[in-house]
Amino acid sequence: MKLTDAGERFYEEAQDLLARAAAAVEKVRTEHREEVLRVGYAPSATAGILPRALERFHAAMPRVKVELADVSPPEMIRMAQSGQLDVVIALEPSVLASPGFKWSEFRQISLILIMRADHPLARRKRISPKLLCGLPLVGLGRKNFPDYVLSIRRSLKPLGCVPHFVALEEDGVPTLFASVEAYNAAAILADTVCEFLPRSLVGRPFHPKFDPVVAKVGICEARHSAHAELFVTILKQYAGKASAY
Numbered sequence: 001m002k003l004t005d006a007g008e009r010f011y012e013e014a015q016d017l018l019a020r021a022a023a024a025v026e027k028v029r030t031e032h033r034e035e036v037l038r039v040g041y042a043p044s045a046t047a048g049i050l051p052r053a054l055e056r057f058h059a060a061m062p063r064v065k066v067e068l069a070d071v072s073p074p075e076m077i078r079m080a081q082s083g084q085l086d087v088v089i090a091l092e093p094s095v096l097a098s099p100g101f102k103w104s105e106f107r108q109i110s111l112i113l114i115m116r117a118d119h120p121l122a123r124r125k126r127i128s129p130k131l132l133c134g135l136p137l138v139g140l141g142r143k144n145f146p147d148y149v150l151s152i153r154r155s156l157k158p159l160g161c162v163p164h165f166v167a168l169e170e171d172g173v174p175t176l177f178a179s180v181e182a183y184n185a186a187a188i189l190a191d192t193v194c195e196f197l198p199r200s201l202v203g204r205p206f207h208p209k210f211d212p213v214v215a216k217v218g219i220c221e222a223r224h225s226a227h228a229e230l231f232v233t234i235l236k237q238y239a240g241k242a243s244a245y
Contacts (some may be wrong), residue, residue: 009170037227038151040076041089043173045107046217047192049238056234064227072172080220086228088218089235091190094147101218104232107239108212111155112203114177114193115186119202126207133161134186141170152188157208163188177201215239 003136041050054066069079073094077181079085086100095103113127121127152163159160166183167176173189177198180187190213194203200204217235219228 015227034063034065034225036065036067036089037225037231038067038069038085039089039231040071040079040085040089042073042091042215043070043196044109044190044192045089045167046163046191046235047089047195049107049235050052053231053235053238056238057231060228060230060234066231072076073147074144079237080218083220083222086220086223086225087231090216090218092214092216095216095218098218102221102224103218104236105214106217106232106236107215109190109215110193110205110212111188111210112184112191112194112205114180114189114197114201114203116184117200117202118180119184119186121186121204122203124200127204129156129159129206129208129210130161131189132156132163133159134164136166137163138167138176138179138183138185138187139163139165140168140176141168144172146168151213155188181220 002088057064057066069076069085071079071091076085076088076090077094077098080088080101088095088101089106090098091109095101111138113121115122121131137152139152147165149165149168156163167179168184169179173193173196176187177188179185179197181200189203191203191205197203215233219232
């Protein structure tokens with residue numbers, strides 16, 4: 001079979017029309033394609049801030065999808081080093097193990113004592129750090145939270161006090177809350193956990209205070225983008241408005 005002269009002319013016109021149609025489809029797809037911003041975060045570093053920051057960012061950048069990764073510090077470091085994260089929000093000193101990121105401080109967090117509402121120390125409005133000597137504590141395990149125990153020991157060392165841990169939890173703060181109740185013990189945590197504290201538990205500030213925990217945010221230098229910069233800017237603005245415990 002062979003095309004007629006008219007068929008040849010129609011074929012050429014059809015090819016041109018198909019090419020233009022394909023180009024138009026690709027243009028529409030490109031214009032509506034979602035960009036992705038991958039954010040790894042520590043809940044204690046972002047409590048009370050992240051939901052509002054996300055809402056404002058989505059309003060400004062509706063075509064940018066934010067993928068959140070709530071993972072342990074070691075897993076966050078692994079993901080950051082393997083190029084799976086664009087922004088990292090974490091507490092010192094774990095963030096220092098993630099090279100290739102441009103770091104800046106965005107928040108200082110106070111430590112408080114968490115305990116059951118019927119715990120003897122819950123009657124106090126403020127807790128003297130000296131009362132921690134010999135007090136049964138629940139903490140975060142070394143495997144997934146390698147900095148926690150070391151940090152608490154450093155804080156208590158000037159008092160001549162060695163922390164007495166009755167349990168160390170690897171699954172994170174929600175499991176730690178359950179252990180605090182089960183052991184009728186206490187836990188030293190960031191004051192931001194009050195944002196998701198069960199009603200059966202209470203938090204009390206220390207007086208005098210321990211040195212604050214520093215939260216930092218990092219942007220991957222290899223994939224630096226205006227979207228990441230905007231997200232971090234919004235995050236810092238809400239951190240500045242957050243009230244202390």
